Amino acid sequence: MVRHAMRMLREAETPGKHPVTAATQRNMRPAPGAPQGMLAVMPPLTVAVLGAGPRGVGWLERVVENLRAGELGQGAVAAGIRIVLIDPYQPGPGRLWRYDQSPLLKLNSLAADVTMFTDASCTVEGPITPGPSLSEWAEQFRAGELDVVVDDDAVRAELEALGPSSFPTRRLQSFYLDWFHRRTLARLPEGVEVEWLRTSAVSVAEDGDHQRVGLADGTTLAADAVLYALGHNGSQLAGEHELLDRFAREHDAYYLAPAFTADADLDGLPPGAEVIVRGMGLAAIDLVVLLTLGRGGRFEPDNAAPGGLRYLPSGNEPRLHLGSRRGVPYHSKVTSQLVAPRPEQRFFTREIAAELGARGADFAADVWPLLAQEALHGYYHELFLGHPERVRMPWGEFLERFATLDPWSDELRALVADALVDPADALDLTAFDRPLAGLEFADHDALQRHLIDYIVDDVHRRTAAEHSATLGFFTSLLFAFFAIGGSGIEVPPWFKAFFSYVASGPPVHRLEELLALAEAGVVRFLGAELEVRADASAGVFRASSPSVPGELVSRYLVDAWLPEEAAHASENPALRDAAGQASVAPLLTVHPDDSRLIGPDGEPHAARFAIGPFTSAPNAGAFARPLTDAMSFRENDRVARAVLRLLDELAEAQSSAESPAVRSSSVPPFC
Structure with missing residues (x-):
């Protein structure tokens, strides 16, 4: 397997002692108010990252690139920044995408639709740092351009054959994620160190000016900021x-x-x-x-x-x-291609989402109808403009009437019936969502035959060129959902389930x-x-x-479904601990601007942040698709910049002669 260019703290280190390295030696300087000529070891500003899977290391990449841009974090770099990744599994793949699992298990995404890198579509405040998608990375591997060692014959053979439309194994994905993490480490600016604690966090507590992170081995870590990036976790039986x-x-x-x-x-x-x-x-x-x-x-x-x-x-x-x-x-992943250009969002845009979030709109009554109308708009736009032989009226006429109708109305059904040559091309959201509703079968053999026919038809609609309108529906729903990111709109579980039914199939x-x-x-x-x-x-x-x-x-x-995303019932003790200290119902509530944890008093915590599926922030899929301005990239960047601003504030206070106790060498980083 690939070796990490990152220092891993060993259990043999003496409790209460900071392991002195070249990086920490650079941060040794006179303590404020100390006698001339006397040195005191000043621990660097420390960020504890709970979880080092794709979200944790994706956030780390945003920190590194924002630091390299020179806009934020320069005061913190001068003081020294120490980022501690806490995870019993290898940083990058983490638990879910680790190498050590069945070679039969695959991603449910095309290799071309998986990336860990920002691109020109991204509306982040920080720098855009392009990099290869998974399929492009495989091409670079085959060309010998990467520092990647693959000692698994099956994975190597898979890499040799991997193309944009391949569905890669999770084992192969582990190599991509490991490489991404090592690439990020190679770009660390001077004054920043990253460490990996191969253990689990179990708690976070206030300790004066610090956050005290309790670890599974009984030791603790003092941190100036804490990021929960724990990804998907199991849940306790209840x-x-x-x-x-x-x-x-x-x-x-x-x-x-x-x-x-x-x-x-x-x-x-x-x-x-x-x-x-x-x-x-x-x-x-x-x-x-x-x-x-x-x-x-x-x-x-x-x-x-x-x-x-x-x-x-x-x-x-x-x-x-x-x-x-x-x-x-x-529904399976769509493998057809759009014929017509993707339409601009019309019924559910970022601006509309922001307005709905600001006024606390009800999701079912106010948000879902607009999302549905946007998704149907994408479907019929592709059907009319990509396959004009399948319709009986001009797109402009249809759109003018469509724009005024409820997505579930009889009026829309009548309009669609007038417009289409083949009634089977109509997309009725009610029947789409519950295809067996109202159907009764004489016996299980009859049900079996019906389901076989249904799956055959569904596969055809997700793959055949003449049914590219299915991709139009999926794409418009995807971009509409992405518009929710940062708006403050809370997405209910039932819609996440519907979105997965459409977008996250096998x-x-x-x-x-x-x-x-x-x-x-x-x-x-x-x-x-x-x-x-x-x-x-x-x-x-x-x-x-x-x-x-x-x-x-x-x-x-x-x-056979994933464990509930409920922090209070998680098998992860750190999440349960956070649920006891934060606003949770059942997800950890975070502020839409910077994903700070919201406490029971409704106020954001100054030094605790959370990203991932266990939070109230919208979350779409495990990995970002290129050129979609992915929500995860936007959130990672917002949180990285918020943490750097916090560290800059602490560094300024630390260096102030008027605040000699802000950073005290009497508070060890480990104890």
Whole structure:
């Protein structure tokens, strides 16, 4: 694996002693008010970063580039800046994207749609520092232009073949993220050091002028600022999940609560077991992959099959019965291309978002209708201008009437019916969101046939050139969602779920594999509005759906979705600790300007910041897409600049003879 050019603190270091390095020696200078000729070790201004995955190191890159620009942080650099990354996993990949996981697990993004670098689209205040997307990085690797060592033959072979439209493995992504982090470290200005503590933070407490970060090994770190960048975390068992777990243990059954699939123990699912799976998003797809391909099954081409594949079982697979609220899988990633130019945002712009956020608009009543109208605008713009043979009226006439109509109204349905040649080209948001609503099937075989046909049609609409309007819908919804960033609009969980359903589905080939598994009988579908109850008298789980009569009885139940993003229920003690000290419902509330943590009194904390999915700030996907002015880049830059301003203020106070106690050498950085 790639070696880091970064110092890692060892557990053997003496508690209470600052390890003196060349970097810290440069920060030794007379303490304010000290006798002439006497030196006191002045600890550098310290920032503790809790979490060193993509968000943590993405923020670090913004700090480095803002410092190099020379506008902010120069006073802090003169005093010395020390950034301590606290994470038990390797900085860059972090936990979720680490190398040490199944080689079968993939990103749900095209290699061309993944970047860690700002670009010309970004509206950040700090400098734009372009760099390669994942696919461009692979090209540079093949050209021998990168300081990257890949000692995994499978990853090397994948890199040799990786193109813009490839879906890379998470193992490959770990090398990109590691390289990005090392590149950032190589650009550190003089006077700045970065350290990695290979442990976890468990708490943050006030300690005079400092923040005292408690670590899992019992030691503490004194910091001037703290950034929570903990990414996705598991959650403690509570409510229904706790009851189901207890039921399974008491009745010799199996229950898997929401978890990261790469970390889940699946050994309790034996070959041939009838397994109820709640959830049909990415976690469910990963589960299916690990229990089929991961157990020796394989796919082979079959042009006569619905998805072009046939599954050859190994005999080690359980039989997986999938259901959810919608009863259908997440839509796959779109691989078609726009024919017409992408339209300018018209119904939901940054300016509109800012106005809605300023007046505290209700999301369902005020924000969602405008987002929906923008997304439909993108769909029909591409359909009319990219495929004029499929419509019966000019785009201008349609748009004039469309602009005045409610996205869910009968009037819009009538307009669309008049305008389209093929009624199947209409996009009805209600049917799109709940495709099985109101449908009843005679038996599970009829439901199975319907779902196979549905998935075949969905894959076609996400891949075929004649259905590029699907990409128009996705792209306009994406940019509309990005406009929310920094507006102060709080995005409710139900909309995040809808956005994921549209934008965060699996690679197309995973749905083609799902079709083959359904044809082979390894995967069965349970329907929409799935209900599962634990039957204590029989010691089994019973699953039923209004989509189809009857129920499935099993001793095996998997809840295949990601753990709840609730700070107070997180398995991460630092997040639970933060939830006890901040405004949380259930996410940590942060200020829209600089992501400072909001306390129970409604005021932002002077020295604590938070970024990531566990906060109230809008969050879209794990990685940024090039040329989309990604929300994560804007937030990372805002927070980096806010932290540097804070450090400049502290450095100025530190150097003032009128404030000799602001920085005291009696406060050790570790104890």
